Amino acid sequence: xxxxxxxxxxxxxxxxxxxxxxxxxxxxxxxxxxxxxxxxxxxxxxxxxxxxxxxxxxxxxxxxxxxxxxxxxxxxxxxxxxxxxxxxxxxxxxxxxxxxxxxxxxxxxxxxxxxxxxxxxxxxxxxxxxxxxxxxxxxxxxxxxxxxxxxxxxxxxxxxxxxxxxxxxxxxxxxxxxxxxxxxxxxxxxxxxxxxxxxxxxxxxxxxxxxxxxxxxxxxxxxxxxxxxxxxxxxxxxxxxx
Ligand code: NDP
Numbered sequence: 013x014x015x016x017x018x019x020x021x022x023x024x025x026x027x028x029x030x031x032x033x034x035x036x037x038x039x040x041x042x043x044x045x046x047x048x049x050x051x052x053x054x055x056x057x058x059x060x061x062x063x064x065x066x067x068x069x070x071x072x073x074x075x076x077x078x079x080x081x082x083x084x085x086x087x088x089x090x091x092x093x094x095x096x097x098x099x100x101x102x103x104x105x106x107x108x109x110x111x112x113x114x115x116x117x118x119x120x121x122x123x124x125x126x127x128x129x130x131x132x133x134x135x136x137x138x139x140x141x142x143x144x145x146x147x148x149x150x151x152x153x154x155x156x157x158x159x160x161x162x163x164x165x166x167x168x169x170x171x172x173x174x175x176x177x178x179x180x181x182x183x184x185x186x187x188x189x190x191x192x193x194x195x196x197x198x199x200x201x202x203x204x205x206x207x208x209x210x211x212x213x214x215x216x217x218x219x220x221x222x223x224x225x226x227x228x229x230x231x232x233x234x235x236x237x238x239x240x241x242x243x244x245x246x247x248x249x250x251x252x253x254x
Contacts, residue, residue: 013064015094016234017041019072019131020101022051024200025150028223029098030054032231034063038096041085043068045101072101072127073119082134093142096234097135099128099172100150104202106161117164124168128175136183145188146234149176150226153196153249169194173245180243189242191233195226196249216251 016033020026021042030040031054040058042065044051051067058065070081102124105116132147139145154162155169173192180190197203197211198221208220226248232238233246 013039013089013092015039015041015089015092016096016098017043017068017094017131017135018098018100019043019127020045021098022047022054024202025195025198025223025226026098026100027054027057028227029100029230030065031057031061032224032227033096033098033234034058034061034065036231036234038234039064039066039092041066041068041094043070043072043101045069045071072131073122075126075130078127078130079134082131086138094135094138095142095144096146096148097132097139098148098150098230099131101127102150102202104162104165106165108161109163112164120164121168121171124165125171128172132179136188139188140183140186143186143188145183145186146238147176147179147188147190148230148233149173149190149192150230151176151192151194151245153194153247153252156194156245156247157253176245177243184242187239189233189239191238191241191243192245193226193229193233194245194247194249196221196247196252198223198226198248214252215249219250221248221250 016038018026018030021030022044034040055065070077149172151169151172154166158166176192
């Protein structure tokens with residue numbers, strides 16, 4: 013079977029991406045860290061629609077756990093391939109730089125940026141062997157324009173944008189594309205503390221986006237038809253100036 017691995021696939025944007033890729037015919041591996049209930053719910057939604065989904069719990073910041081879980085999965089699935097990787101797991105821990113604690117910096121860099129390296133290098137091996145792959149990184153408007161109070165998060169997301177462009181050139185000849193999708197304000201647990209009513213005034217479309225509106229673009233990048241798009245960053249932000 014042809015699998016898609018979605019890190020942080022249990023909730024929010026990751027859930028919508030898992031459902032979208034399942035509808036496109038991929039079996040889905042839903043990674044998560046702690047929210048078993050949400051992960052099971054996503055799996056159930058996919059199965060109710062006739063799709064295939066598996067849960068794979070590991071912390072994307074723990075490189076030993078990443079290696080162990082992915083290698084075990086590969087050993088247990090000798091006939092299967094992970095041809096789509098969506099690096100979506102992420103957190104924000106905002107603070108003005110002068111007040112930012114070491115752990116706020118480190119947690120955000122580890123979860124949003126280092127995880128990209130730990131997970132992608134493991135999946136890349138088999139993509140190179142199979143000579144096909146789609147790597148899609150969920151970044152952010154914050155990584156393009158920078159947002160005050162998010163030096164940690166803007167740094168992490170800008171870092172992945174650089175990595176997307178570099179890796180795209182390394183693996184293009186193997187028919188592997190590497191792209192980034194940069195959402196603006198999307199309704200999810202991550203943004204539930206933000207006031208949509210006051211923030212929507214600056215969004216030309218006049219509202220926060222839905223997770224499904226990000227998932228649609230990820231789905232498109234995963235298609236065969238998107239094979240000439242690589243090293244690109246696609247914004248999904250309702251026209252917010254970037
Ligand atoms: P949510 O907070 O709704 O979901 C976060 C997901 O990441 C959950 O599935 C969570 O798992 C998982 N996760 C967090 N830490 C880890 C970890 N260490 N290891 C494995 N999984 C982990 O976030 P969103 O859906 O809003 O965000 C998804 C991505 O989109 C993130 O990269 C975010 O930065 C980006 N983004 C979001 C925007 C928005 O407005 N919402 C805007 C721009 C970018 P669990 O359920 O187990 O906790």
